[in-house]
Amino acid sequence: MHTPLSGWTGKILHIDLGTGETAVQHPARGLYETCLGGRGLAGHFLRPACTLETDHPDLPLLLFAGPLTGTIAPASGRGTIMSRSPLTGAICDSSAGGGLATQLKRAGWDGLVITGRADTPCGIEIKDAEVRLVSTDLSGTTTDTVFDRLANRIPADMAAAAIGLAAENGSPLACVMIDRHHAAGRGGLGLIWAVKNLKYLCVTGTGKVRVHDKAGLLRAREDILRLTAASPVLLGRHGFSRRGTGALYDLMDARRMMPTDNFSRTRFEDAPRLNAPAFQAAYAPRSHGCTGCHIRCRKIAADGRAMPEFETMSHFTALIGNTDMELAMQANTLCNRLGLDTISAGATLACHREITGEDFTARTLVKALYDMAHGGHLGRGSLDFAESCGQAELSMSVKGMELAAYDPRGAYGMALGYALSTRGGCHLRAYPVSHEILRKPVSTDRFSFGGKARIIKLAEDTHAATDSLGVCKFALLATGLEEYARAFGAVTGVEADARSLMGAGERICYNERIMNAENGFDASDDDLPPRFFTEEGSSGDDVAIPPIDRNAFLAARAGYYRIRGLDNQGRPTRETAARLGLEPTR
Template identity: 65%
Template sequence: MSECFGRTGTVLHIDLTTGTATDEHPDDAVYERFIGGRGLAGHYLSPFADRDHTDPDLPLLLFTGPLTGTESPTSGRGSIVSRSPLTGTVCDGSIGGGLPTRLKKAGYDGLVITGRSQTPCGIEIDDDTVRVVETSLWGRDTDAVLHELEQRLPEDTSLACIGPAAENGSPLGSVAVDHRHGGVRGGLGLVWAAKNLKYLTVRGSGQVRVHDPEALDEAREAIIRLTMASPVLMGRHGFSHWGTGALFDLINSRRMLPTDNFTKTWFEHGGAVDAPSLTALYKPRDHGCLGCHIHCRKIARDGRSLPGFEAMAHFTALIGNADPEAAMEGVDLCGRLGLDPISAGSTLACLREITGKDYTDKTLLSTLRAMAEGGDLALGALNLARACGRPETAMTVKGLELPAFDPRGGYGLALAYAVSTRGGCHQRAYPISHEVLRKPVATDRFTFSGKARIIKLAEDAIAACDAMNACRLIFLAAGLEEYAKAMTAVTGRDWSVQSLLEVGERTTVNERRMNAENGFTASDDDLPERFFTEPGRSGGGVTVPPIDREAFLQARHNYYVVRGLDENGDPTMETLQRLGLDR
């Protein structure tokens, strides 16, 4: 192996069945093909991607990237990856806080966790000391677990854990990281629970070696200059000022805010629950991931996290709730129970449409508690809707509940939802950037023209971002050109926009290949029928028309062509061979 810059050269394998830990030193070629993060984790998942979440051999993966732990802006990220218990797709979650950086500084590029402990356990990493320990914390909520761990561990330790929802078998179970930085979707918390893994702690005192610190300083300054000039990120109406809740008014005014379970596209009470209203009520302070200058998270005076845009929209407009405190309590309870707030809010909306009953403050919280205890509610919107004989009320793609952007208001968004490898997800291609925020260039949001190629390129760029482990939000200001320079400075290898895009393409096609092996076809690259048959009703006499299905199918076909897929949505042999994924 060549000299390591931007990586430790070590992947830690932990077998919970035996309680043993072993080091692996991957070949240079593996790093060059997948870089790290989501890309490298997909490489390790691939041989086991057909395993169920209850199979001890299914790996739970946590990987950093070359930029993690360096001076590169917004590089305190990591990727949690496995097969989703909710959808059966490949699934990843981008996590922040301090955990990824401390894992890297402990000497590891990634963790591969397999096996199943006979009793509830925790993993404790302190530099090169790795322990699998029995724990009595099973059954405790995430706040209680993290607070107890903080009492006995050094201050510079990062913590992650699951809550009661995952322990009780809910595929909506998420992962809490350093109190403020969870948000892992797809039920990956249930993979932890199936392994009897309650928590992970990491402390690292090492340093990440950088090949050319001066060149990294130059790349860093260029990225920060672009960030500071970005109204979306740093302006007085941007994320740094308001948090991601800054999007609420904008998305509502564009008539694409999902309301009443996606039957409407405008929330008439939006002014009571938008970012300025929350700021006036809760007087929040700034908070961000380790090493980030944007500080897009906000903490209320009472210590609760202010919900981000997605969570706030789903606990207000989507379920017909105009009470900001009820939304705050609901999202906070999701965090403590270890529930994904997007999926939980969507399941609440589905239940409300089926029963016709609105939520009170008390019934909102009691329903969430029931969701974390098991039964049909715990299984997500699609399973609930099917159990009630109302499958049309589940607003999901591949079983994953949709986030807070209505696809009738953006046709690139509609295509991105449908073809996303993890299900209903806007972050695989983030078309909101060009269709709403006009970055890097504006596109017509009510046409499919050109969107197939745009979505494909955006997927590749974001997959490359996830492999480097930079924050996706930074790409509202900077781009791969700037990050290629940062990567070159850190690693000593000559990276370009094209070489990064190739890694992103390999990552995405690898995920589609794994999904195809698990039975996913073109029929799964689709949207709920509601979006093709019902207009988005809103105020002011504005009606957002339904999506034309034939135009959508043509756009999906065009995407398959530019992505190198066959008519069933599977990667062609030519594509697999070109990317070195044939086996």
């Protein structure tokens, strides 16, 4: 008999697609308390296999929910998909929205560890304790076709994830689409599914998550809801709930840090007529969100198409010089159907445009996206293309992952966060936009590296804990780990505060640093493209956007290494690993 846990189900499902065998693991309570769930537990299970090539059958594909997932804790419907990235070679995780993580928990599972390779294309179908591996004829279809076919024979409350043609044709830009409208993008995790011959996963759960202190959870929930209700960014008239993340479009334009023409400029003259209000007026969207989320930042157009999020809006307009709103909508829809990460796809097209000097028309843009998903050379990402042209410096990427829609010359915390992210050019690892642009929890000088090394380290720890709890990062724009620590304690019965959760986040981040070091990453990879140190942005309106001072950047990076407990080359040390209770780097 296993002592029942609260918050966690106490069960992890292992599936070998090669043999068809399944096994149930009951981890010790201590592992849960140390890793929390989500990103933390996924990283724990990836570590022993993290140096395997991405086509190795023993490399695990991991899907984990958090201890708050499936409870009434607000904005706690997220999960984590993790493996090694086919795009970067580094570790890679992606936050999985929709209802996937919630259904997994309700089905009685904290996570899935998927290994092996099926002989023929297959799907995994889970209903509570019943697990089926199903041969499928859906190979070669778009994601919307998969969701349509599954909807005809699977319960309506099912959550489903699927890959598209980009993954099946070997693109390291391939994402995973969840419940039709939610993308687990960045790093090419969809290709890991394709290598394993896994086309889709669907989960239905009928159980409930055991909660230790229901009254305590209700009090924590009320505190979180009260704080988010008072947040202009989240629930205000022009916030994410009303406008979607596209609400950031005007802010980036006003701050002169909207990446334009492949980051060669930082101001897009046509931005005022391509912002969130303009998209809303044109497409009359309704609100949509992940299971259990009251913010509902996703927007679905009246015609059923998903509205692009801010990064996609920006990259398919300013970054590639496109002024056609409908073309941006078409590009977003096509990427979702083909299973392409929109940020990397847009950035790769921008790189191609700068190198070739060829502008995109509606026809050539659509053709380029189809080519990317059907094995074309652009489907391998901007760095591969730029290197093939002898101009690697024109790939706006870190560790091979394309940058998102925030020019680092306009926010130096973002510059540092991009460079140091363990998964590559990611804006979400530390999300310095929160304090440099949105002034949450306090405003910081966006044109200074002063204090940013410590801020980035602490933010990374905070977000690692948040990802592991199963909570949306956006909730932290109004609340803090203090409120979610109370929710965590009420759900699990584990005494916790913000400091202890950040301690768990620190271990999670350091474990990822160890895995990257084992794959050969060091300080030479924690850097930005040279453009940002040699070219100014688009200054004006009394705002100067000079090149980043490289010496100041390197000093801030060195400060981060000291604070994180790394050596001067950004590599983990045995001493810090031991202090954090981690196995040392090899």
